[in-house]
Amino acid sequence: MDKKYDFTRAEKEVQEFWEREEVYKYQNGRDRKVFSIDTPPPTVSGSLHIGHVFSYTQAEIIARYKRMRGYDVFYPFGFDDNGLPTERLVEKEGGIKAREVSAEEFQKMCLDTVAGYEEKFMDMWKSLGFSVDWSLTYQTISEKSRRISQRSFLELVRNKKAYRKESPVLWCTECRTSIAQAELDTKDCESVFYYLSFESEAGPLIIATTRPELLYGCVCVFVNPSDERYQKYIGLSVRVPLYGFDIPVMADEGVEKEKGTGVVMCATFGDAADMEWYHKYGLSYKKVITEDGRIFTEVPYIGGLKVKEARKEIILKLREQGLVIKDEPIIHTVGIHERCKTEVEIIPSTQWYIDITSDKESFLKAADEINWYPPYMKERYRTWVENLKWDWCISRQRYFGVPIPLWYCKNCHKPILAEDSQLPVDPQRDRPLQPCSCGAHPSEVIPEKAVLDTWATSSLTPFINAGFGEEGEHREIFPMGMRSQAHEIIRTWAFYTIVKSIYHTGQLPWKDIMISGFVLAKPGEKISKSQNNATLSPTALIEKHSADAIRYWAANAKLGTDTFFEEEELKIAKRFLTKLYNGANFCIMHLADYNKDEIQVLSLPVDRWILQRVHETTRQVAKLLDNYEIGQARHVIDELFWKDFCDYYIEIVKERLYQPMKHGEMERKSGQYAIYYSLLGILKLYAIYTPHMTEYIYQQYYRTFEREGSLHQTLWKIEGEDSNILEFGQRLMAVIGEVRKGKAEKQLSMKEELEELIITTPASMAKYFAATEKDIKACTGARKLIIRS
Template sequence: MGSATGWGAAAPGHDPWRPPPPCPAIELVIVTTPDLPTQYSPADVETKTYERWVSNGYFTADPGSGREPYCIVLPPPNVTGSLHVGHALDHSIQDALVRRARMRGFETLWLPGLDHAGIATQNVVEREIAKEGLSRHDLGREAFVERVWRWKEESGGKILAQMRKLGDSVDWTRERFTMDPGLSRAVQTIFKRLFDDGLIYRAERIINWCPRCLTALSDIEVTHTEDEGELVYIRYGSGDTEIVVATTRPETMLGDTAVAVHPEDERYAHLVGKRIELPLTGRQIPIVADEHVDPEFGTGAVKVTPAHDPNDFEIGRRHSLESIVIMDERGTITAHGPFFGLDRFEARPAVVAALREQGRIVREQRPYLHAVGHCSRCGTVVEPRLSLQWFVKVAPLAKAAGDAVRDGRTRIHPPDMAKRYFDWVDDMHDWCISRQLWWGHRIPVWYGPDGDMVCVGPDEEPPAGYTQDPDVLDTWFSSALWPFSTLGWPDETPDLARFYPTTVLVTGYDILFFWVARMMMFGLYAMDGRPPFRTVVLHGMVRDQFGKKMSKFFGNVVDPLDWIARYGADATRFTLLRGAHPGSDVAISEEWAAGSRNFCNKIWNATRFALLNGAVSTGLPERERLTTADRWILSRLQTVIAAVDAAFEEFEFAKVCDALYHFAWDEVCDWYVELAKTQLAAGGEVAENTKRVLGHVLDALLRLLHPLIPFVTEELWRALTGRESIMIAPWPAASPELADPAAEQEIAELQELVTQVRRFRADQGLKPSSRVAARLNLAGTALAPHEPAIRSLVRLDPPGEGFTPTARLEVGAVTVEIDTAGAIDLAAERRRLEKDLAAARKEYAQASGKLANEQFLAKAPAEAVEKVRRRAAQAQEEIARLEARLAALSG
């Protein structure tokens, strides 16, 4: 039947989200698979399966294959890191995409690697040597860097081993590290090109500075929190030129070079242009008008300290103000006077006390909550500091990055995230790329004895007697090259020619600016206007089931390795993917992980049942030889294949999971397997055909599930088909000729009848396991041929002699009469019903009470009121049902 088996190749196309040209036929080796154990044990399967995948080379890309390429470069985790729940989500999404692409016939490359994580790694090693009573300065730069490399070899890369536990199908033969020789060559090459093009420069600017780590920080390395401080109102000047400013950092007044007010603030119009005395210093400073000032903050007048505040620095540039540095790199006051040598936080109360003594303190507002930046590595309060640093001139690069998304060369998914991207690239400030560390890519600039400067390329040598710049590059600089440096750039390699631009980037929306925009800038610059990826897929943060951000403080942090140990990698992955909507945060809970484990077990049990009953995956019988149930499940399979493909196209992983979960559990396991039991019991051709249909459906279902839950599907598929690996099996293709609306309608009627009879049995107090006699009036309906299956599904025996019905149910044209005599303990059933009735009446009373409360109706949201109304209506229906049932028992 050709593609009816779901093994047909996809149609040609060049769009990476359309099927590739037909791939060469894959020869599947027949293997002998032992009988399945009664229960699925992930621990017994996962490690050995993963190692077999690796050793067989299934993950290894071949740039010369001729197939349509599909490439993802893994966002490189820090070498210091371990697998956290955010990684697990990110990797599960990427693996699902890569595994599906591989099955669809693409030449897939998922390239793994690690980031050297400059400041984080240096801090780790500094803590290690501190245990020996040493500092990095005791060792010296060369010995310290050698020590970091040794630590990296011994302890780094732990996360790579953990990725194997999750099932990441990455190409381990191409593993990269941001300080590998090849990647270091790429860093030096692009720095030299940018420098020669005038896009890298050295200048004094305000940067984020950590007084403990003694380095500049990128914005992403600064964590902002609402801290409790005080807002101090200080009187500057005197008499007619008196003006009051408000500040949270009074110690920085020692470096003030102006007071600023808004140009349209009439309160201060008469003071603009005048000079006043700065308290404690005796210096005269001007009052300037600048639109940056917020008239609503404090008094509407602000102190301007250009050397210690980024906004003040810009005001200073606009008004040609002097920048006075009043503290050193450790946060110690260097301004001469009584505060010299004090730590910045010691100086703060000392300055306030001195001002109070002079009668300069007008008001102190405390507590005052305000945003304070902290070093994300050590927690130290960050100090904005004027410093001589290296910068990238981003304007032309950022414009190119914006244009690439606007003209469709790269698309951002979900599309509404593009606005956030444009907000950043259209208003990007020059990027500080130098760090005062020893671990990282050394800035390739050398200084001569006469103060001259030369930038040295990777194949060049510095002039004799020149000294290299001591700083290293921001980690994000080398990470920005990741999509092409990992493929061999600046050399023209087969990998670069074949796999660039990469197909998809999957990452969290929180680093859209810090990493994605920078990769776009450098990729377009280095690769002749070709962006580094065709699609950027953004996901959200992982939260608990209540929507709370995960943190140690809340005690709700999930360790994915713990879940993998307890529930298996498949259950962990499925739990994460089932909540993954594009651009939205992902809620998870341990209860859902247990549910995902149960789902894997359900698939296991269904396949085991099929194998025990002789199911085979050897193609389908002719359509006219199939039963209605067979035609129904095959028709439903085609719909599900189409739905899964459509959801994958839009990166709707939650929809993929939901469609497959309900098809597998509700339709295959709960309905078709149960209907198949009757057909298998019938023997003959019906039974043989059922074995082939059941085998075919499970074969396709396992392949559809494989990208999500790879381990259990591999084990089951090998057992079902006897073939080598599901990884190299083709992706199922929908077969429209198998769609059968008539069969679907007929089985829908059967399902409705069975559901109503089950509910009726429960209302009658019949135990689910008890068999009772019943008369089914199916004559003249489409369900007549299904009587044996219906009786089996609802445990109804044919009526015998003396059959006397005690209850009657009508479902459409079907009448069901049941003899419940002797099957029910009337006293126990009455007690159960009375208990349920009391609960229903209590629920109704509570809901009705709320609806009678005028304040609730006036203040509660409309959806909350509607929810209570529904509760009241449902409780009322339940009361009527239970009262009727009790009356029937009494009669």
């Protein structure tokens, strides 16, 4: 091998070799059992960062592991390129708003943009050595994905699981679309409690509110029925300050007696509580806030103003008339849209929904039937399902997405569903194939303009991968073996996929779910595209430090836990890679004249021990990886390589390899046999973590002697263990360790000779030590060896 490893050349050569030889091509389960992986399609909303590398690499390591355990691995890659994230990217880069250009022009801009980003994404994943079958790549905006997504929607409508209704809905005034509960985040903001006096015949009722701009929308006042302060007000009317109309005082146990004054004004709509009371008590609706985040023009004093401007203006009006009793600064938690961080409003709108609240028990039962790694992540899912308040709103008033495949009859207003044969369909360009049931002509329709929530399509990734309803289906991959994802999308991607799978097939979408953590820029702050806090791009890091170094770092953390990233941490990975290459180089140098067919029996127990340690480590690592503990597994391999193999075995066997005349030719061959197979076993173990260097070493030497064309086509051997030999190895390392410690304490060179070395050992171990006498003397510098039992 080359004296020094040049990763800039070697990694590219190895990647080209894998692609040329189709090492990772899925074989349709013809000869081996299938293991299928449901990989998260990255959202096309900006450049990738080290956080993506961290989580995606962990899943890729499992793909390699399963392949080396004998599975035909179905490992695709996709891109989530339809929907709001892509639209916002295009708007930002183009300096425009989607509503300012034609739908056709904006959709073309989106397609051009995602094409460029996806090419960069793919190049980056390839440069990391991902063992993906790229022929299985998909896009959520592709014709196939649109067809499967629309087919799913139509089936849910026919099965009464999807429906349309007019109702208050969470609304983003920045993106100008409805959103689902799962897209709602919260943040703490500086705000003010304004104490206002609502007059009644029983005296004034003081209400503290953070949203005085909604006074015109007040429809009721609520108190807690057990609050003795306000018993006399229940059933009376109070007068809304400034506007002068009367509203009733009602009692509800949901009112927090300790918050503000314990009296709450219910306006349509200030928050989720207002919406719940609206439904619970059949309250009237008064329009205040419009879709663009302004006050309805007919609202006196503040009509046409933006919400926060209106708040300032209404307070000025109230102060002028002496209606503000006092104000009190507070920290207030508000709901925000996770995509743009804008405060969310609630307005009435007609939208499409998927029923999820009536089937909670099915979704909770599914959680118990899926294997969660780590197990505690299941509780996050359960908590989300148990606290669901609303059905899943799946329609979006946007432009670049999967169109909702239906029209409305101009005559009877009934929805007319598209037929499967015309999917994917765009209702604004296409027309129904048949007349309406009322007899109206197919041209007499109003097209649905909304598109589906992007999660309504990405929740179908198992179906897209399997090609459900398409030619050339991969039914053998379903249910999929594993879903990998980060923990923040348990409430969206994991949950919605479980919903769709149960509704469409009655089956779980996958058997196992592996949840990764975040990469943090600093405590509590994850590295993300929106925060723009990634110092170096993955591509720059790979070019500077190597893909294998990045991968080795990514496999350091315990599954599901967050980790910090600093470039300095890659020094550990680079030190390991140098050690691995130098160790392999040393071994291969001593294998120049080795004939693997010449010797099949090991002469010395220390040679048997190192092979047993490789077997033992392989068993331990396989058990950990079967539970997706990638980081713990890597640390077990590190222990074998650094301590057992490099620090001890190589040092023990070194003189025997160099001086066969002193130790014996057969003893040297025994050592060659041991380093041949122990190094090969270690390369196999590290192959899933650092695939480039391990493959390079394999091609430089082992390919001449081994049957498989690639290291990554070899299999891990899980063999039985010899406990006696393993115990001997531990005792031998302890002896050598004590000798080294003694020399270090006396500040002696490790090469300093010892007059005599006495080893006390159980009788069962004595024969092993006796057979290892020459190696022990060579390693410790002992002139005389005495073994006592």
